[in-house]
Amino acid sequence: MEIKEEGASEEGQHFLPTPQANDTGDFQFTSIQKTPNEPQLEFILACKDLVAPVRDRKLNTLVQISVIHPAEQGLTRYSSTEIVEGTRDPLFLTGVTFPSEYPIYEETKIKLTVYDVKDKSHDTVRTSVLPEHKDPLPEVGRSFLGYASFKVGELLKSKEQLLALSLRTSDGGKVVGTIEVSVVKMGEIEDGEADHITTDVQGQKCALVCECTAPESVNGKDNLPFLNAVLKNPVCKLYRFPTSDNKWMRIREQMSESILSFHIPKELISLHIKEDLCRNQELKELGELSPHWDNLRKNVLTHCDQMVNMYQDILTELSKETGSSFKSSSSKGEKTLEFVPVNLHLQRMHVHSPHLKDALYDVITVGAPAAHFQGFKNGGLRKLLHRFEMERRNTGYQFIYYSPENTAKAKEVLSNINQLQPLIATHADLLLNSASQHSPDSLKNSLKMLSEKTELFVHAFKDQLVRSALLALYTARPGGVLKKPPSPKNSTEESCPQDPPPPMRRQDSIPHHSDYDEEEWDRVWANVGKSLNCIIAMVDKLIERDGGSEGGGDGSKDGEEDPSLVDSIITHPREDWYEQLYPLILTLKDCMGEVVNRAKQSLTFVLLQELAYSLPQCLMLTLRRDIVFSQALAGLVCGFIIKLHTSLHDPGFLQQLHTVGLIVQYEGLLSTYSDEIGMLEDMAVGISDLKKVAFKIIEAKSNDVLPVITGRREHYVVEVKLPARMFEALPLQIKEGQLLHVYPVLFNVGINEQQTLAERFGDVSLQESINQENFELLKEYYAIFMEKMPPDYISHFQEQNDLKGLLENLHQNIQAKKRKNVEIMWLAATICRKLNGIRFTCCKSAKDRTSMSVTLEQCSILRDEHQLHKDFFIRALDCMRREGCRIENVLKNIKCRKYAFNMLQLLAFPKYYRPPEGTYGKADT
């Protein structure tokens, strides 16, 4: 078959989604036998005896791999190897891998084209997607040497799954060398196979032996189908690198996007809408207020209603994006996508090295959570929130100042009331139900549940805040003006004007007034407890009188029941349990209703104070915080689910998960200059807000495995579903629904030319304080880890890891205030990995700087943990940056295969963060 390059698309694994890909029309093709979720085909390449077009010219070669699908004539560029310099017998470290989703069959033809690269600066600097049905543009800086092609079936059925093919010139005539294609299988024993290859690498002769050790299950392959439900569009790359003892290790790099990028924001926005609608309703139900407060409330409600409408619009827009799983860097400023994280991916490295266990290293890469649409002119959340709070504290002549902690407390109590009241009502009804069935056991059980919930309810009000809010609300009612002004407690109070609008209190304390009957609240509140005690006493007596020897309890609780009420009822002639209990339950419900009514109104009044100050600025700040949090949460949930699935078989991890919680470490590469200061300020708050999130693992009851979020702004619970088989194997505490906590930490080191400016002429204090604060958090986590994990685990852990030393080293580096001290990032990442944590790397777009950092991290791990041959460190780094997943990430974002750096910028970068020649340049980002 004549191979004609038509319809060539830009290199890269951007294949059709599975359903389309399998749609081969009338044709029947032979599928490749494969292990589920494993790549279908992986091979490596080497050339021999290449003939240079000009005699004595040293060859610098690369192989371009293209695919001809059996149903089509067109040829699709698939991937490339790296350039191997100065040899006629190049052995390529970058291999080829076809992931399980790729539409490849035994009939699929693979074309291998060998090029001689004359000018590296031009190579791979090709712009965007080539036009359809056109021959590819002539390659600048490289010349064609020869090509060979084969059918996948031929390779698979060949002896030892190895083909040696002649490379021919374009007219198909002259042989210009040989190309060897050999199938590799990650993790498979190649019994006694020793392939002595000599390669000429940068003038060095290096004898290499291909050898693999026994497979080790590193990723719990059976978990993958579930994981694949959240991960989408994987891009896979394969490499082989020599170890220090001249053996091969194999590395599979994988990058996948996640549908959680859109799912989590949608879940979260729905919750915000629910929460805000409920708050707006509570504001409306605040009752009659004096004109000053009433006007404020009307104003607040107008703005709050507008805000809810805006959230609803955003949700509607996002809901149109069904099936989306990726927001590109170029969309980061789009209003409708504000809640969606930028360029979120799982970046995974699977290492299979001789004599060592297979290992997986995961990093979540994502654009720094930040409100790009709102912009950074006035800074980011860290500064804005601080400024807002200071101003609010100092300009209170129209409002009562409640600290952020008290405002949060008010929201928490309100939320508890809203949850507990219906729950208690349900348990009360269940108790009546048990009574009507005359079932002592069921009665006792129902009573137990009712008592537990009622005690929680009563406990929720044991807070001074409710008392102070009740008094404040009393004074805000028409005619509720205090006759005597409250005695000032400090100079701030003294400076408050006393005439209407009503007296203002700018301190966070309980207002007191002699005319106000504070004890009334105590009575209302205590009545709930008393009526519960009556129910308990009644149940005990009913069971006892029923003659049941099992009738437990002493008939009273703290002797607080109302004896007259109980006596009057137990002397009732009919022993109808329902009738006996019914009036008591009614009393309980009434008492509770009274408490709820008063507490809700007073706490809503607290919320009104926060909202009323500086509208609409306050609401815009909430929106900004919601946006940043949503992006951060999408990344976190993705990281958590991946970590859970890959570590399910590790009992130590599971124990850590429920006894300590997980560390989540963010590496930030933002500069403390210009707009990126605001991004870093947003990011710092977004990450810190993740402390409010807890996870809960539940059993999946259907095929819908997507996580569900419950809660409100101050506290969210993310329910992660596991299929029954996996769920059953979990520790009891997790199965019982124990909340699993996360400890987010952020370390930032700016690395680009902007950071140079910040260091010379600007300010790096933001980065310094973030690193210092987060170091303290990391230390705290370590202390809890050491305290809570069992002693035998800790002694083994300490033998393996010098965490104390690493922490000390990190501390010294943070204190050292060295410029662009990237050691901080390496140490923080190492500590996180050793503590079984979740790793994140972020820059503005997670595209360029992030790509440099994750590839450096991958190669450093290969060097430190897998004995990567030291002479191959830079080559491995260049392979990953030139032809690896990250250049595909750039292409995916900006439709151009160039890291967006220029030469001048790169001079300012730390040495190992500079990409290889030819892979960067001016790109329209």
Ligand SMILES: O=P(O)(O)O[C@H]1[C@H](O)[C@@H](O)[C@H](O)[C@H](O)[C@@H]1OP(=O)(O)O
């Ligand atoms: O992925 P990033 O490193 O945030 O991309 C930057 C790049 O570092 C910088 O050199 C370039 O000028 C652009 O600003 C890139 O950001 P984009 O968000 O525009 O992709």
